[in-house]
Amino acid sequence: MDATERLQAASKFLLQSPPGEINDVLNDVRNIISDDDALQAGILPALREYNLAQFTTADVPGHQHQCIVSEAARVEGSEESEEPRDRFWDPRSRTSFRFDHLALEASEPEPIEPDEESEPFRLALENSSLTYISAHFHDGVTSVFSTPGNAERFVVQVVANKYNPSNFWSGRWRSEYVLNLADRTLEGKILVNVHYYEQGNVQLSTSHTVSLELPQTITASNAAASANKILALIETEEARYQTSLNAAYQTMGDKMFKALRRALPLTRAKLDWDRVLGYKLGQEITANKGGFGSS
Structure with a gap:
């Protein structure tokens, strides 16, 4: 099995991770890849897909509550990139933030105004x-x-x-x-x-x-x-x-x-x-x- 096939297998394992156990699965697949840099780049799309589909929660920076990171929460105009961070928003606090799909952390908060109507x-x-x-x-x-x-x-x-x-x-x-x-x-x-x-x-x-x-x-x-x-x-x-x-x-x-x-x-x-x-x-x-x- 070459490196590409190993990354594809690792991505499939991650997408099937049970609730709350994705870090355990990630640690296990590290042994399959044996290259952390390649692993991070190769599994990023799977991690992003998993987090959005599973309604991963994030602590809203500067506020005392959590919000859901999902496709509906993606800031309009924010496209997926090779970076592990996308921008989402929390309507409750009127805050947008960067979410790191690897560290599962929110950062760089900015105010965002909702649609008035x-x-x-x-x-x-x-x-x-x-x-x-x-x-x-x-x-x-x-x-x-x-x-x-x-x-x-x-x-x-x-x-x-x-x-x-x-x-x-x-x-x-x-x-x-x-x-x-x-x-x-x-x-x-x-x-x-x-x-x-x-x-x-x-x-x-x-x-x-x-x-x-x-x-x-x-x-x-x-x-x-x-x-x-x-x-x-x-x-x-x-x-x-x-x-x-x-x-x-x-x-x-x-x-x-x-x-x-x-x-x-x-x-x-x-x-x-x-x-x-x-x-x-x-x-x-x-x-x-x-x-x-x-x-």
Whole structure:
């Protein structure tokens, strides 16, 4: 395998990294490449893709909250480059920053002004989203973005991470909703990733799509009330999906996994474990007697 093939393999490994474990995977692939400079340059596109797709969170410079780094957060006109840093923005603080995809750090903050026409409704959505995640997610992060050139299109993103390496598991919940007031639609997706790796390697990766028509009571002119109604729709959908996941896992435990186990051995008769133990003790006693007689 030549250097290019090794870099391609390393990039694939990184893109499949479980939640919170990309640094562990990166350290492992360093042994494959054995050239840190080549590794950094070769895997940068994969790291960028992974961070944006996984809704990586960043501490906003100069502020006491985190925001989501995603494609929706990219500053208009900021193009991907060979440098590991792209510019994104946090609408909540009206701050843009450079994000280092290798170090996962934000720097070089600059003020940025939102679109005046869409900002009132975006702000109402943001306030409702913050209330929602504080009620339903531990350490959840949300970002709400307007769309340049379209004052009636908004993107609501939510991410929540739970890492528990001492108990060998990690998990991530991501959800994204595209709200279009002109078309009166709410299109979204929910993605869940869980990794359990105590004496094994079990991963769950599942997704759910949402497609709703907005009720007539949701209007741009009534921003606060409409934003609350939109988040109520999101809450209903996410609760329904969570309930379905719980039911599926209950069914797995009660039926599917039990069906995988053989009810009886090939003899179609249950083992008498007391007799088996008796046989074992008898064999040990016989063996010991033989040993004593030969001495």
